[in-house]
Amino acid sequence: MRKLYAILFLALLCSNSSVAEVSKKEKKALIGLYHSTNGQHWVKKWDLKTPVSQWHGVKVIDNKVVEINLFRNNLMGQLPEDIGNLRHLMVLNLAFNAITGELPEEIANLSNLKVLKLEMNRIKGEIPVKIGNLTNLEELSVFNNFLTGAIPESIGNIKKLKVLNLSSNALKGVIPNTLCELTQLETLGLFENGIEGAIPNAMGKLKKLKELVLANNKLNGEIPSEFGQLASLEILQIQNNKFDSFKNLELMETREFLVFDYDKEDRNIEFKDIDFNRTRMADTKFEDDIED
Template identity: 75%
Template sequence: MKNLYLFLILSAFFSSACLAEVSLEEKKALMGLYNSTNGNHWVKKWDLNAPVSQWHGVKVIDDKVVEVNLFRNNLMGQLPVDIANLKYLTVLNLAFNSITGELPKEISNLARLRVLKLEMNRLKGEIPQEIGNLKQLEELSAFNNFLSGSIPNSIGNIKTLRILNLSSNALKGNIPDSLGELTALETLGLFENTLEGAIPVEMGNLKNLKELVLANNSLNGEIPREFEQLASLEIFQIQNNDFNSFKNLELLETRAFLVFDYDKNDRDIEFKDFDIDRKVRMADTKFEDSIEDIDK
């Protein structure tokens, strides 16, 4: 009798666990994403009658949606504003799709978000100033879109940011001084925009920076002396800009870079000791997104 009683309790427990489901608000937000991005034409479609935890790319923990990973899944259309109702989301990977329209400012309400990957889509318009509210964000990748306007100063509020890649867009204006406050930053890609003005000297504070790609813009002035402080720098690309002087590159003369690209024909100094493997090029490989990366 005791065994039967235990069996009934365990059966009830596992039955309730199987029936457990995310909140109606979160499910509606997911269905809104499905409908607004032409879910019927996705590569891997959702069975809207199945439990949310069984939907492709959706990770549920404790009845809460914590991850949506729809990498390379033929999403077409605009992001709905009610995506902000996925309030427990830590990872949103919508890279390599055909998402159009503007990035809704409501996305900044995803306070727990750590990874936001939007690269290789067709997003346009400005990056919302509210993006700085994502105080736990560690990776923001939106390269190869049609984003315009200036880089929001508020990005400097995201002190946890390790990867920021906004390359190959139509961003303009100056690089904001506030980027110098991102002291955890390891990768900064602003390649192929229409950025202008001098590089902020505050960027010399980025002691953990390993990759800095500023090539193919309209930056001018000189390379900041403060770049001597970038002890972790391994990849440094500044070619195809309008710099007035490369004099301060002498300060980096003894570094063993993996990649170092600059406008060689315009410089008036010679380097003696660079140890450069010119087979490695961040600008050529920045569109790669490995399976390991998207499973994080």
């Protein structure tokens, strides 16, 4: 009889764990996202009567929401402030939708985020000043929106960042020196904004950088001689700016670039072993792979 009770007790525990749910706070935040982005018109809708773990694009581990992937799902409207209550979130991918309004400051509360993808939406306003609170972030992609203002100085706090793509917005101001502290950075896209001033010399510290796309801005001055330290660089696009001289490009690594685009008016530059026959225009949008 005692053995039977033990079996029943274990069965009860398993039953309870199978219906375990995320916290009320997290569920409320998800429902807020659903309603504020016109969930009834999503391509793949949520049935709010079912467990959260069954909702499209939501991943739950240990009763905590750790991922939201609603890529190309016809989200329309603004992101709610209480999205900041999803404190365990590691991936937030809302790319290729029609999200409008400004980024809520509360998004900086998502301190466990590793991936934040908001590209190809209609988001306006400034990047939150406290974006640097996202110290675990490895990828930040918000290209092709309507973001304005300057790149926040706090961006330099995100030391683990590998991909930063702010291309095709309406950002202004200078490239902050703090950005040059992101020594794990492999991809930096600032293409097609209104960024001005000189490129910081400290950008030479980005030794792991493979893609650097600064084209179509208002950058001026000389190309830093420190560019010669960017030994990992494979893609460099700096055309359509207002640089005074490209002379320091001669100091770049003597090997074949995949992409090497600059304003070629200065014919006196002597490049060493760059094979210009292999260069091509980079995909400056860095678009996601099309998902089913």
